[in-house]
Amino acid sequence: MKPEAVEALAARIPDGARVALPPDNSLPSLALAKALIRKGARGLRLIGVPVSGLATDMLIGAGCVVEVETSAVSLGEAGFAPRFSAALKEGRITVRDATCPAMHTMLQAAEKGVPFMPLRGLIGSDILRNRPDWKVIDNPFAGHDGDPIVLLPALQPDFALFHAVLADREGNVWVGRRRECATLAHASRHALVTVERLHPGNLLEDERLAPGTINATYITALAVAERGAHPVALLDEYGADNGHVAAYARAARTAEGFQAWLAEHVLAPEAVA
Amino acid sequence: MTDATIRPEERLAAVLARLILDPAAPPARHIAVGAASPIPAAACWLVKKAGHPVRLSLLHKRSGNPFTEGTRELFDLTGQGRIDLFFLGGGQIDGQANINLIGTGEWPGMGVRFPGSFGSAFMYMMTPRTILFREEHSTRVLVPRVEHVSAPGVSAPGVFRRGTAQALVTGKGVFRFDPARARFTLDSVHAGEDAASLRDATGFDYDAPEPVPLTPEPTPEELALLRGPVCDEMLETYPEFCARVFNRRQAA
Missing domain, CATH: 3.40.1080.10 (Glutaconate Coenzyme A-transferase)
Incomplete structure (x- = not known):
C-alpha cells in the first residue's frame, strides 16, 4: 500500500x-x-x-x-x-x-456482522428514552418473565x-x-x-x-x-x-x-x- | 518544607479514601477511575500508598494503561461484576441520587449543555458501589429533580443492577444514600460549614442528625502521602492539578 x-x-x-x-x-x-x-x-x-x-x-x-x-x-x-x-x-x-459501552457494543455488532447486540444497564436513563433506535426486550434466556435488557443496532x-x-x-x-x-x-x-x-x-x-x-x-x-x-x-x-x-x-x-x-x-x- | 495549610482538594481526597475503606460497604478490590477525576484518583492512590491491597485501573493513564483490549475492556469487566467501585459526578444531582450529565433546558441540553453522559448509564447500575463526587455544592448542582437523567439512582423492581450510590461527597460535606428510601442523610460537614449552611446550599431535601458531625481533617500521614508518592503517580495524567494543588511540575 x-x-x-x-x-x-x-x-x-x-x-x-x-x-x-x-x-x-x-x-x-x-x-x-x-x-x-x-x-x-x-x-x-x-x-x-x-x-x-x-x-x-x-x-x-x-x-x-x-x-x-x-x-x-x-x-x-x-x-x-x-x-x-x-x-x-x-x-x-x-x-x-x-x-460509552453502547458505542463500543454497536461497533462490535458491526464487527461481527450481526444486526444487534444486547447491553445491560441503560434502563431508566433518559438517553434510552431519546433513542428510538434502541429497543428493550425481555431476556429470552432468563427462564422467567421480567428481565428487561436493551438491544443496540449494529x-x-x-x-x-x-x-x-x-x-x-x-x-x-x-x-x-x-x-x-x-x-x-x-x-x-x-x-x-x-x-x-x-x-x-x-x-x-x-x-x-x-x-x-x-x-x-x-x-x-x-x-x-x-x-x-x-x-x-x-x-x-x-x-x-x-x-x-x-x-x-x-x-x-x-x-x-x-x-x-x-x-x-x-x-x-x-x-x- | 511542611505546609500546614490543608487544601480543599486534599481534604476531599482524604474523605473519599475513608469512604473507599468503609468496612460496612462491599469490598473495593478493584477500583476504576474515569476521565477528568483528579481528586478521586488521588483518593485511590492514597488508599494504595497507605498499604491497602487494591487494584487501580485509571482509564486515562497514558503510560502503563491497564487495558489492552481497548476502551471497551473497562465496561466488559464491569459488566461481569469485576469492578467494585467507580466514581461519578453530575452537572446536576438530585435527592434520589439521579445524575444529569446532559444539560439543562430541552433535550439534549439546549439551556446549558454539559459534556455528556460518558459511561454513567451503564457503570452506575453495574458497579456494586458508586461514590458520587462534585466539588461545587450549590442549589444549581444539588437540585430537587434533575432535568435529564443520565443514570438513575434507583431502578424499578426487576431491572438488573448491582448497586448504587454509597455516598455523595461535595466541597461542603458528605451524604450517605439509602436506596430503599431513595434518600440522602447528611453524614458530616467540612471545616467552615454547619448544618444551616449545608441546608441553604442544597436544593434537595435530606435527613440530618442533630448535631451534624464535622468531617475529620486529613492526618499528617495522609497529607505527607498525598504531597509525596500520590502526587508522583499523578503528575503525568493530571499535570495542571498537581501544579495547582501540590505545587509540583513534571520534569520536561
Whole structure:
C-alpha cells in the first residue's frame, strides 16, 4: 500500500459521510481533521468512539458537521468543548447522545456482522428514552418473565479516521494497546489512517508487534503525518501540548476567536503538513 | 518544607479514601477511575500508598494503561461484576441520587449543555458501589429533580443492577444514600460549614442528625502521602492539578 498525502486521504471522504473519530486519549488524527477543514468538508455525521475531543470541536467550529453521535464531548483538563456547545445551542448540529459501552457494543455488532447486540444497564436513563433506535426486550434466556435488557443496532461508520505510530508497506497498522481503533477499523467500511512513520519490515512478522497491529485488509489508505496527533498525546511517542489545547479552548470561546485560531493553525500555508 | 495549610482538594481526597475503606460497604478490590477525576484518583492512590491491597485501573493513564483490549475492556469487566467501585459526578444531582450529565433546558441540553453522559448509564447500575463526587455544592448542582437523567439512582423492581450510590461527597460535606428510601442523610460537614449552611446550599431535601458531625481533617500521614508518592503517580495524567494543588511540575 503506497502512502498518500494527508490531503488525498481527506479527499476520499465525501460530504455527508458518517465519520468515526476516537477521542483525545485514543489516537485521534488531528492531521486528518485539519485536512478536512481545509478541504471545506460539509454535512459530516461524526461518531465519537466512545466520546469526542478536540478534533470534533474543531470540525464543528469550521462548519463541517451536521450531526454528532457520542457519549460526551470534552477537552479534558481544558474543559467543555466550546464550539460544540455553541453549535448545539444555535441549532446547527443534531446531537445523538449515547453512553460509552453502547458505542463500543454497536461497533462490535458491526464487527461481527450481526444486526444487534444486547447491553445491560441503560434502563431508566433518559438517553434510552431519546433513542428510538434502541429497543428493550425481555431476556429470552432468563427462564422467567421480567428481565428487561436493551438491544443496540449494529453501527457501521463509512469512515474510521485515526493516527497510529507505525504502518508497514503492506498497509498493516500498529496501534499498540489502543485496540478500540482495531474494533473501529473492523466495523467501518473504510479506515483512513495517518501514521508517524513507516516501519521497515512487515508488522505481522514481528511476534511482539503483531498483537497490536491491525491487518491491512481493514485499511483503505494511509498517509505519513509526523506529529499527526498534536496537540494530543501519542502513546509513548510524545506527550500532550497542554498549553496549545488551553490556548485553543480560550480562543474558541467566541466564533471570532475560533476563526483566528483556525487561520493561524489550520489554514495558513505553513500549517499544512 | 511542611505546609500546614490543608487544601480543599486534599481534604476531599482524604474523605473519599475513608469512604473507599468503609468496612460496612462491599469490598473495593478493584477500583476504576474515569476521565477528568483528579481528586478521586488521588483518593485511590492514597488508599494504595497507605498499604491497602487494591487494584487501580485509571482509564486515562497514558503510560502503563491497564487495558489492552481497548476502551471497551473497562465496561466488559464491569459488566461481569469485576469492578467494585467507580466514581461519578453530575452537572446536576438530585435527592434520589439521579445524575444529569446532559444539560439543562430541552433535550439534549439546549439551556446549558454539559459534556455528556460518558459511561454513567451503564457503570452506575453495574458497579456494586458508586461514590458520587462534585466539588461545587450549590442549589444549581444539588437540585430537587434533575432535568435529564443520565443514570438513575434507583431502578424499578426487576431491572438488573448491582448497586448504587454509597455516598455523595461535595466541597461542603458528605451524604450517605439509602436506596430503599431513595434518600440522602447528611453524614458530616467540612471545616467552615454547619448544618444551616449545608441546608441553604442544597436544593434537595435530606435527613440530618442533630448535631451534624464535622468531617475529620486529613492526618499528617495522609497529607505527607498525598504531597509525596500520590502526587508522583499523578503528575503525568493530571499535570495542571498537581501544579495547582501540590505545587509540583513534571520534569520536561
